[in-house]
Amino acid sequence: MPELPDVEGFRRVLAEHTGEPITAVRVCDAGVLRGVTPRRLDKALRGRRFEPPRRHGKWLIAPADGPVLMLHFGMTGSLSWHGRGEPRHRHDRVVWSFPGGELRLRDMRKLQGVRLAADEDEAGRLLDDLGPDALAASREEFAASLAGRRGRLKSALTDQSLLAGLGNLLADEICWQALVSPLRDVRDLRDDEVAALYRTMRRVLREAVDEGRVPPRDTWLTGARDEPGRPCPRCGTPLSRRRIAGRTTVWCRTCQPG
DNA sequence: TGAATTGTTAAGAG
DNA sequence: CCTCTTAACAATTC
Numbered sequence: 001m002p003e004l005p006d007v008e009g010f011r012r013v014l015a016e017h018t019g020e021p022i023t024a025v026r027v028c029d030a031g032v033l034r035g036v037t038p039r040r041l042d043k044a045l046r047g048r049r050f051e052p053p054r055r056h057g058k059w060l061i062a063p064a065d066g067p068v069l070m071l072h073f074g075m076t077g078s079l080s081w082h083g084r085g086e087p088r089h090r091h092d093r094v095v096w097s098f099p100g101g102e103l104r105l106r107d108m109r110k111l112q113g114v115r116l117a118a119d120e121d122e123a124g125r126l127l128d129d130l131g132p133d134a135l136a137a138s139r140e141e142f143a144a145s146l147a148g149r150r151g152r153l154k155s156a157l158t159d160q161s162l163l164a165g166l167g168n169l170l171a172d173e174i175c176w177q178a179l180v181s182p183l184r185d186v187r188d189l190r191d192d193e194v195a196a197l198y199r200t201m202r203r204v205l206r207e208a209v210d211e212g213r214v215p216p217r218d219t220w221l222t223g224a225r226d227e228p229g230r231p232c233p234r235c236g237t238p239l240s241r242r243r244i245a246g247r248t249t250v251w252c253r254t255c256q257p258g
Numbered sequence: 259t260g261a262a263t264t265g266t267t268a269a270g271a272g
Numbered sequence: 273c274c275t276c277t278t279a280a281c282a283a284t285t286c
Contacts, residue, residue, distance in 0.1 A: 001264055031282085058265075075265050076283080091283085109282045111265055151275055160266085169264050214264075222264095246278070248262085 001213055002058060002073035004134055004165030004205060009212030010071070010079035011055045013103070014062055017081065018050045020098040022064070032093040032105065032113030041116055045069065045096070056133050057164025061123060067116055068123040074111030080104055134165035135205050142198045146186050153189070153197075154182035154244050166201075168247045169214045169222055174201050176221040181256040182249050183242075225250040 002010075022045045027038035044067045053062040060079070062069040071079065076091075083101050094105040094114055105114065117123035132141045145162040156162055157171040166174070175182040178200035180193050189197075208214045216223040224230045224239065232239055232252035241250045 003264055006264080072265080074282095075263070077265095107282095108284070109263090109265090111281065111283095149274095155275075158265095167264050243277095245276075247265090 002075070002077055003167035003170050003208075003214060004055075004058060005170075005208035005211065006078075006213050007055055007058050007060055007073060007165075008135075008209045010073065011053050011060055013079050013081055014050060014053045014060065017098060017101075017103060018052055020100065021049055022046055022096055022098060024097040026095040026097065027093070028088070028095065029093040029110070031110045032107055034113050034115045036114065036116040041094075041114070044116055056127055057130050057160055058167070059127060059130075059164075061127075063120065063123075067118060068120060070115040070117060070123060070126060071105065072112035072115075074107060074109060074113070076109045077105060077107035077112065080106065129161050130164040131160065131162045132164065134163050134201060135209070137163060139195070139198050142201070143194050146189070146194060149186045151186060152182065152244060153180065153184045153186055154249050156186050157182075158245075158247070165205075168249075169225075170204065170208070172225065172250050173214060173221050174204050175256060176251060177204060179255055181253075181258040182244070182251050184258050221250060221252075 025042040025045050027033065027041065030038055045064055048064040051063045051065065053060060058072060060071040081101055082104055089106055091106045091108045092104045093107050096103040115126060117126060131145055146156055149156050153175060154171055157166050172182060174197060178196045180197060214222050219233055224233050228241060230239055231237065232255060235252060235254050237252050237254040239250050240253045241248055
C-alpha cells in the first residue's frame with residue numbers, strides 16, 4: 001500500500017508514542033535490515049525515546065535523541081501499535097517495545113526496510129537524491145520539477161528524485177482527475193495543464209491522507225483500475241491499460257486524450 | 259503454471 | 273548525461 005498517504009498514517013502512529021522509552025528492539029526477520037545488524041539496532045535505540053517523527057516522500061524519519069531511524073515500507077509494509085502479548089503476525093519483521101505496548105513493522109515482501117543513521121547529517125545524506133515532498137511542494141516547486149524534463153508524464157510524476165511521494169496509484173489517479181494523459185510528453189504540457197495537475201495533486205493527496213491510503217472509491221480511478229476492461233467512472237469508456245517502466249498504467253482515452 | 263501486485267535499483271540500449 | 277526497458281528483490285494470490 002505505501003505511497004505518501006499511507007506513510008503519513010504510519011507517521012501518526014509513531015507520533016502517538018514519542019516520549020516513551022524504548023525498552024527493546026526485537027528483529028524477527030533480519031531480511032528487512034539495511035546496513036545495520038539486529039544487535040546494533042537494539043543497542044542504538046534501547047533506552048532512548050523517539051522524538052516527533054517526520055516524513056519525506058515515502059520515507060518515515062524518526063530521530064531518537066541522536067541516532068535517526070529511517071523506515072521505508074516498499075509495497076507491503078506497515079507500522080502499527082499493539083498491546084503487549086498480542087499474538088505476533090507472521091509478517092512482523094521488527095518490534096519496538098515500550099512500557100505500554102509495541103510498534104511493529106509488518107512487511108510481507110521485504111522489498112525495503114529499516115536503516116539507522118548515526119545522526120541527522122547522515123539521515124540527510126540518505127535522502128539527498130529525493131525531490132521536494134509532494135505534499136509540501138509549492139506550485140512553483142512542482143512546475144520546476146517538471147521543467148526541462150523529457151519523457152512521459154507518468155514517469156516524471158513517479159520519479160522520486162523530481163518529486164517525492166507519488167507512486168503508481170497516485171500518479172494515475174492524479175492524471176485521471178486532472179484530465180491529462182499519463183502518456184503525454186512533459187515538454188508538451190501547457191501551463192494550465194501543469195497548474196491543473198498541481199491543484200489535483202493537492203486535492204487527491206489531502207483526501208488520501210485523511211484516509212491513510214488512496215481510497216478505492218467508485219468515483220475515483222483507483223476504485224475501478226483493478227479489473228481489466230472496467231469502464232471509466234466518469235464517462236464509461238473502457239479504461240486503457242499499458243505497462244510503463246514495469247508498472248501498469250491505467251487511464252481513460254476519452255477523458256485523457258493524447 | 260504464469261502473471262500479477264501501491265517500490266526501488268542496477269544494467270544495458272538508444 | 274538523459275530516458276527507456278527489463279530483471280531482480282520477496283511473498284502471495286488468482
